[in-house]
Amino acid sequence: MESKGIAARFVASLVVGFARLVTAVRPEWRGCLPSPNPRVYFANHASHGDFVLIWTVLPPALRGATRPVAARDYWGGSGLRAFVGKNVFNAVLIDRVPDPALPHPIEQLGAVLRRGSSLIFFPEGTRNTTDETLLPFKSGLYRLAQENPTVEFVPVWIDNLSRVMPKGHYLPVPLLCSVTFGTPILLAEAEDKDAFLTRARHALLALRPGEPAQ
């Protein structure tokens, strides 16, 4: 187990170094600063590398306690992909189709937040491979906010990574990327699903480069 831990840390620093070399990624903490409090970073999702990029720009001390939420059917199992998902990035694996015999994924995520970790969450539910800027959000983000009303939800716009590593390609083209962190939002009292998801969506879209700063 110990050797696996060392290997995981080594691979993690390789991945971070590689992401930096290829994309020269820099964070822009526009609406908040890094914080060790449990948070939900919700981001647009267009590339397999998305959570790697968020992870890369987080201060190293926070990386260990910031866990991507990933699909068990893809990142689970065994082999290299599972090693990367479970050991290197310490992903929280959830079932896309909830198993009634197990705790519901939203409860699973709430438990992780209560233990003091932050989450990286992709509210579109899947990778966006269309020409649309952002797919409609699934209800997961709202349900997560309902269960954890005191947790800050930080919008994170990842720019350009979909051109670096588009769907179906595994060799990245080195292009500059940026990761912008917006002002955290909290579920308002009596706010319904559509209102919250619309607000979250606007908060995320406002971070795109070229949008007038607020």
Next chain:
Amino acid sequence: MTAKSEFFWLSLGVASVLIVATIIGHLLAKRAGPEPNAVIVNLNQRIYAWWAMVGLVAGAFLFGKAGVILLFAFASFAALREFLTLTPTRLADHWALLAVFLLALPIQYYLIWIEWYGLYSIFIPVYGFLFLSIVAAIGGDTTRFLARISFVQWGLMICVFCLSHVPAFLTLDIPGYNGKQLLLIAFLVIVVQGSDVLQYVFGKLFGRHKVAPNLSPSKTWEGLVGGVLSASLLGMALWKITPFSPVQAGLIALIVCLMGFFGGLVMSAIKRDRGVKDWGRMIEGHGGILDRLDSVIFAAPIMFHITRYWFSA
């Protein structure tokens, strides 16, 4: 004098200029008082970045040919990354983009390493030009095809082909000057960058009339004339480290400064077209690496050909 002692005196000269600049920057910041003045903050950022850049170039020079080629290959990589980031490419261009980074760039610098003039001078303008369009066509996406492929070819010409002419000076065989070609690179870089800095200084002190208000709000006639003339005199003063006579050195410096100025103008036009102010954020206070290298990129091939045609064996 040997190349080593000349290199030592050059470094000392550049370092003294930077020390003076650093002191002036501090005095200006002090005089401006507690409220930070944007121009002075930017000036000091630029001066600190100059220390880093001069240190990097001097360090590469110590490793000779390998150091200089690696330095410029990396500069090409960073410049190309900035250029292509602003390129409206599409998914179908992925292979063409990969070919640019993984094949064209390393091959060009390898050809310079093995000093194969006949091939490195046509590799990108001919083979890169033709094969990139073939790769893009095989991608099958015809939307804005000509614009996309032109952009990639432009990036390759500017960031790799033109810039690679800086280390290419090492491949020139100049009678009575062999073993000293590094000093020609130092001459080019000092004159071009000196011209940029002097244009900035003259522009900030005396600038009134804009040269090209549509392209660049910061370029003035006063800056242009003062900067180019003083940098040409600087080039003339450096004739001892070149194979040129004082008059030749001054003339070449003048051509190099003018090319550098126009390089800045062309690259500004591209930035305007793409809707950005700087190419990137790599160098604090300056912007991206392309913002710093645009003048060198336009000056290097011209000075290379002048030197090769009239001075090499």
